Amino acid sequence: MADTHPLVRLETVALIAVGGFAGSNLRFFAMGLLPDVPSIVLVNAVGSAVLAFLVYEADYANRLTARTRLVFTTGVLSSLTTYSTFALQTALAARPLALGGIVAANYGLGLAGVLVGRLLARRFGVPRPTGGETA
Amino acid sequence: MSVLLLEGIDMLGRTAATIDLEPAHVVGTGGAIGASLRYVTTQRVTERLSSERVPLATFVVNVVGSFVLGLVVFAGVGGSTLRLVGTGICGSFTTFSSFSVETVRLYERGDRTLAVANAAVTLVCSLAAIGLAWLLVAVTAL
Numbered sequence: 277m278a279d280t281h282p283l284v285r286l287e288t289v290a291l292i293a294v295g296g297f298a299g300s301n302l303r304f305f306a307m308g309l310l311p312d313v314p315s316i317v318l319v320n321a322v323g324s325a326v327l328a329f330l331v332y333e334a335d336y337a338n339r340l341t342a343r344t345r346l347v348f349t350t351g352v353l354s355s356l357t358t359y360s361t362f363a364l365q366t367a368l369a370a371r372p373l374a375l376g377g378i379v380a381a382n383y384g385l386g387l388a389g390v391l392v393g394r395l396l397a398r399r400f401g402v403p404r405p406t407g408g409e410t411a
Numbered sequence: 412m413s414v415l416l417l418e419g420i421d422m423l424g425r426t427a428a429t430i431d432l433e434p435a436h437v438v439g440t441g442g443a444i445g446a447s448l449r450y451v452t453t454q455r456v457t458e459r460l461s462s463e464r465v466p467l468a469t470f471v472v473n474v475v476g477s478f479v480l481g482l483v484v485f486a487g488v489g490g491s492t493l494r495l496v497g498t499g500i501c502g503s504f505t506t507f508s509s510f511s512v513e514t515v516r517l518y519e520r521g522d523r524t525l526a527v528a529n530a531a532v533t534l535v536c537s538l539a540a541i542g543l544a545w546l547l548v549a550v551t552a553l
Contacts, residue, residue: 288450289447289450289451292446292447292450293443293444293446293447294443295446296442296443296444296445296446296447296503297439297440297442297443297446298439298442299442299446299503300438300439300441300442300443300445300446300498300499300502300503301435301438301439301442303442303498303502304434304435304438304439304494304498305435307498319507320507320508320511323507323508324507324508324511324512326508327508327509327511327512328508328511328512328515331512331516349509350446350449350450350453351446353506353508354446354449354503354506354508354509355442355445355446355502355503355506356508357506357507357508357509358501358502358503358505358506358507359473359476359477359505359506359507359510359533359537360473360476360477360479360480360501360502360504360505360537361480361497361498361501361502361505362507363473363477363480363505363534363537363538363540363541364477364480364481364484364541366534366538367481367538367541367542379534382507383511383530386507386508386510386511387511387514387515389511390511390512390514390515391515394515
């Protein structure tokens with residue numbers, strides 16, 4: 277951010293910290309509901325999809341303020357998703373097949389999530405008054 | 412009077428213990444620290460090595476975070492400390508969503524080789540970092 281005033285920067289960091297609290301708790305909640313590997317695949321896929329939606333929405337419609345965007349992207353979503361746990365699960369995989377499966381699931385569904393988010397941003401992001409209902 | 416005081420201390424002690432063991436608070440606190448550290452690190456990396464082409468900051472946080480998580484897990488840390496440092500700080504410091512969005516954006520922009528390389532190199536380096544963490548813990552334990 278271009279904001280250089282120490283107080284503004286402090287406020288930005290504080291907002292990101294609040295987002296990080298929420299995002300990590302959501303991930304922790306998912307880890308309680310599902311087994312280790314599927315829970316990380318789920319948060320990574322969903323987080324990638326929502327982040328992609330917000331990033332591409334900025335390209336098309338840009339309805340949110342920079343501050344709101346920062347709290348959700350850098351704060352919540354980046355903390356909801358994780359690379360370290362995924363990498364550790366991959367490293368500790370007992371068999372080559374399991375290792376390949378973990379990588380394929382995270383990378384495959386993560387990238388698929390981005391494409392879904394992009395598609396939704398394109399569909400809902402562009403302000404089109406005549407959505408096709410008129411003749 | 413003295414009894415009341417003792418009870419107060421006892422109650423304070425109990426309250427502190429309860430807060431200490433609440434997993435969601437521990438993870439959330441770690442998450443707040445991890446997200447702030449990621450933001451500051453990203454700012455620093457972008458300032459020092461201003462690279463529009465390569466998402467270097469995300470690469471750095473993911474490899475460093477994987478290394479630290481490896482250290483914590485292989486050192487045999489458990490309970491609240493693992494939740495704070497592992498699930499909270501390392502989990503939030505590293506990010507998969509920024510990584511996947513940045514990779515797709517590279518690909519869209521025409522840097523297809525770079526996009527594939529980013530995905531591959533991030534994985535290989537993170538795994539190598541975990542291997543290094545394991546080695547460090549093994550050597551230190553000797």
